[in-house]
Amino acid sequence: MPELPEVEIQKRYADATSLHQGIATAEVHAPEVLDGVSEQTLVGSLEGEEFLSTARHGKYLFLELSDGKWTMFHFGMTGRFSYFKGSEDVDYDRFNIRFQDGHHLAFLCPRKLGKIGLADSVSTFVSEKGLGPDALSLGPDRFLQLFDGRRAMIKSALMNQRIVAGIGNVYSDEILFQTGIYPKTKVSDLRRKDMEEIYDAMEEILGKAIALQTDWQRLPDDYLITHRSEGEPCPVCGAPIKRTRVSGRSAYYCPNRQKK
């Protein structure tokens, strides 16, 4: 679920459902998801407040509270929001906010790898975490600058949140697929033109995914995303997709179109 486009969709979901309603109470069902905050503190700072606005940086989502603080959400690998009426039972409900009108905003997270915390502001959080700029809020010059002099493999670098925030395993594969670059290529071996193409592909792909509500089925058929498994024919040239390992994760690529 949760790379930049998916988090952006969660942001819009929160915008559409959860702003400007009094928070009656909140419940922590899985303390594992708390990040540097006690259950008491988190619940205490939510009760009686309301959410005023939302902000996103990379894969992190922030909900502004009426007392000026921010609630931070990170969705891990499997997290998402669910807004519902009444007291339905929802699977994997790790944290639940009940509004005064009886509606709920639940943080569902089957694998409990998501995180919830409190922050004084988005910018202090971002600098404390050492996150790079958001992938959709920087120009090509800054982008090239950030990758200048890097020795890492391009796929690792794209996924490195300290360089640029928001790109994960799936979208980094897509970016390299569309630019025809082998995932293990060293950044220092890429030409300026390659990096410019990577930047363009990044904007294009993330933007399109958001526009389509991250419904991967609706993405163009020549995207790797829906053909991302070993042996499946490349949607462009038909060669069997291969899998390799890049910094501990599976990288899928077309051996015919993405060469060293």
Next chain:
DNA sequence: ATTCTTGTTGAATG
């Protein structure tokens, strides 16, 4: 049963 998985982190390594 085993292996896989869209995330981050802190320790280990170069």
Next chain:
DNA sequence: GCATTCAACAAGAA
């Protein structure tokens, strides 16, 4: 000191 990689984390799906 810096950049980079790796194992660990947890639980569900194939």
